[in-house]
Amino acid sequence: MSRPAPFNFRLRGDRVLISNDFGHFLWLDEEAFSAFAKGTLPESDPRFGELCAKGFMAERMDLTALTERWRARNTHLWDASCLHILVVTRNCNMRCVYCHAQAQSGSQWDMSEATAAKIVDRVFETPNKVLTIEFQGGEPLTNFPVVLFVADRARRLAKKTGKELRLSLITNLSLMDEEKYAALRERNIEICSSLDGPAALHDANRLLFGGSSYRRVIRWWNRLRQDGVVPAALLTVTRKTLDHADAVVEEYRKRGATSIALRPLNPLGYAKTVWNKIGYTPEEFLAFYRRALDRVIAANRRGRIFPETTAKVFLTKALAAREPNHMDLRSPCGAGIGQIAYDYDGEIYSCDEGRLLRAMGDDLFHLGHVDAMGPKECALHPTIRTLAQASSLDAQSGCSRCVYKPTCGVCPLLEYVENGDLFTRAPDSRRCRILMGIQDDLFERLRDPRQRKVLETWVDGEMERRGDPAALYQRT
Amino acid sequence: MPERLEWSVDAEVYSRETVFASCRRWSAEASFKITKKGKKLWRVAAAAKPGVSKERLAEIHDGFEDEAMHQELRAGALRDAGKVREAVILRALLSASQDPQ
Numbered sequence: 001m002s003r004p005a006p007f008n009f010r011l012r013g014d015r016v017l018i019s020n021d022f023g024h025f026l027w028l029d030e031e032a033f034s035a036f037a038k039g040t041l042p043e044s045d046p047r048f049g050e051l052c053a054k055g056f057m058a059e060r061m062d063l064t065a066l067t068e069r070w071r072a073r074n075t076h077l078w079d080a081s082c083l084h085i086l087v088v089t090r091n092c093n094m095r096c097v098y099c100h101a102q103a104q105s106g107s108q109w110d111m112s113e114a115t116a117a118k119i120v121d122r123v124f125e126t127p128n129k130v131l132t133i134e135f136q137g138g139e140p141l142t143n144f145p146v147v148l149f150v151a152d153r154a155r156r157l158a159k160k161t162g163k164e165l166r167l168s169l170i171t172n173l174s175l176m177d178e179e180k181y182a183a184l185r186e187r188n189i190e191i192c193s194s195l196d197g198p199a200a201l202h203d204a205n206r207l208l209f210g211g212s213s214y215r216r217v218i219r220w221w222n223r224l225r226q227d228g229v230v231p232a233a234l235l236t237v238t239r240k241t242l243d244h245a246d247a248v249v250e251e252y253r254k255r256g257a258t259s260i261a262l263r264p265l266n267p268l269g270y271a272k273t274v275w276n277k278i279g280y281t282p283e284e285f286l287a288f289y290r291r292a293l294d295r296v297i298a299a300n301r302r303g304r305i306f307p308e309t310t311a312k313v314f315l316t317k318a319l320a321a322r323e324p325n326h327m328d329l330r331s332p333c334g335a336g337i338g339q340i341a342y343d344y345d346g347e348i349y350s351c352d353e354g355r356l357l358r359a360m361g362d363d364l365f366h367l368g369h370v371d372a373m374g375p376k377e378c379a380l381h382p383t384i385r386t387l388a389q390a391s392s393l394d395a396q397s398g399c400s401r402c403v404y405k406p407t408c409g410v411c412p413l414l415e416y417v418e419n420g421d422l423f424t425r426a427p428d429s430r431r432c433r434i435l436m437g438i439q440d441d442l443f444e445r446l447r448d449p450r451q452r453k454v455l456e457t458w459v460d461g462e463m464e465r466r467g468d469p470a471a472l473y474q475r476t
Numbered sequence: 477m478p479e480r481l482e483w484s485v486d487a488e489v490y491s492r493e494t495v496f497a498s499c500r501r502w503s504a505e506a507s508f509k510i511t512k513k514g515k516k517l518w519r520v521a522a523a524a525k526p527g528v529s530k531e532r533l534a535e536i537h538d539g540f541e542d543e544a545m546h547q548e549l550r551a552g553a554l555r556d557a558g559k560v561r562e563a564v565i566l567r568a569l570l571s572a573s574q575d576p577q
């Protein structure tokens with residue numbers, strides 16, 4: 001017999017899922033759980049050994065191994081901002097129904113080369129060895145010269161400072177042409193676009209005046225595939241998507257995508273104003289998610305590895321004890337200490353969503369201007385300290401005792417938008433209900449040996465280990 | 477005269493700080509006066525600020541105890557996690573504010 005070490009638990013039917021801060025999970029039946037919690041589980045019980053090995057028994061803990069595991073799961077605590085988001089313009093040629101960025105029209109919203117130069121220099125003040133610059137908008141291709149200017153300047157600085165640099169462009173692809181495409185490929189800039197499903201669905205969500213945005217995405221998607229590059233794509237789920245889970249997954253699979261990101265809509269930007277038309281409840285989203293995940297798992301059984309990216313983040317944390325550093329699924333979140341967003345005019349925000357909130361008239365997440373502050377000043381800013389506190393799961397009433405604490409994360413900004421408070425209202429908040437539902441579903445699936453076999457292949461790093469070339473293009 | 481509403485909250489469950497924190501959530505919409513009534517109750521008197529309806533004040537009343545419960549749990553989580561939480565946050569902030577290598 002042994003006293004239980006600190007643990008969290010969740011009752012699911014007649015079984016109980018338990019977890020601890022080392023990121024170990026275990027299913028127990030009610031009887032074993034009751035004995036474990038009371039400290040009366042006999043050593044002869046078949047689960048006793050596993051409970052000891054996983055750090056659930058207070059007097060039988062291998063603290064050296066468990067500490068190493070804790071450290072591996074929290075590598076982000078020893079790192080600085082690796083993701084720098086540059087909004088090179090707020091100008092956009094499309095009018096997507098859910099636009100989170102509140103796109104504008106006109107060149108007055110373009111970033112100047114002078115501002116871009118200051119930002120790039122600031123980015124390289126970050127202590128990280130590996131940096132990612134992500135071009136965002138608006139539509140970055142409407143201010144293409146500045147994209148190239150930033151890429152060239154950043155590559156020079158990376159060479160000079162010995163840092164590893166990754167460049168990524170988030171684009172709707174509608175303004176892509178051969179010249180731009182060649183310039184991007186020459187500079188090794190990754191291209192990420194949106195694909196919201198089959199043509200009718202995509203075009204209904206992503207409005208392009210004078211044509212089909214779907215056709216343009218697919219044209220360049222095919223071009224990238226011809227060149228041996230698998231393009232990354234993001235899917236935003238609107239109310240229209242909910243009845244088409246199978247079609248959406250099939251579209252991604254048919255187009256040779258190496259993953260699919262089933263992302264719920266957030267009530268930000270234009271999406272907030274038309275929420276009653278395109279929004280949905282967490283339960284409606286979860287029904288869609290479960291159906292889509294069934295289809296994704298079935299597609300995996302038929303051939304190559306094709307993960308859903310949110311599930312992949314959770315599975316990597318739960319099964320491999322690694323931190324994938326997903327900015328809003330870590331504790332504390334990445335605001336200002338994992339990512340920084342720079343607006344077209346050099347204003348700095350805790351994250352891209354903070355920038356969107358400013359566009360909606362609320363400057364709570366505004367940190368300052370690039371003329372006056374760099375990454376160091378951002379990390380020490382009182383707003384960032386507050387956000388770290390508000391996203392530390394140990395400080396949240398609903399999260400500190402949740403079984404999914406080792407795998408989950410909160411977004412103070414979304415909580416603030418929803419409830420007017422940076423601290424989460426879990427388990428009632430919309431985001432919590434979605435993430436808890438997804439994790440409930442995933443941990444149930446892990447109990448089924450056939451599904452577990454598929455899900456284990458999604459763990460970050462597993463594809464590389466198996467030599468799958470698509471691993472190079474996996475994104476979380 | 478502004479709309480007014482009064483109610484009681486269990487003082488054995490909710491601390492003074494939690495009741496204050498709950499009031500702060502709606503301080504833009506109402507003014508609050510809190511008094512102790514015996515050993516077991518807090519008496520909360522709310523007066524709507526200009527432009528805030530009677531119905532809205534009733535909603536604030538309905539949500540008040542939920543908010544107090546949330547604040548009480550949060551205070552508990554902050555107390556329990558204590559120094560570990562502070563150490564984790566400090567570690568994250570320090571790493572991010574290092575000088576470039």
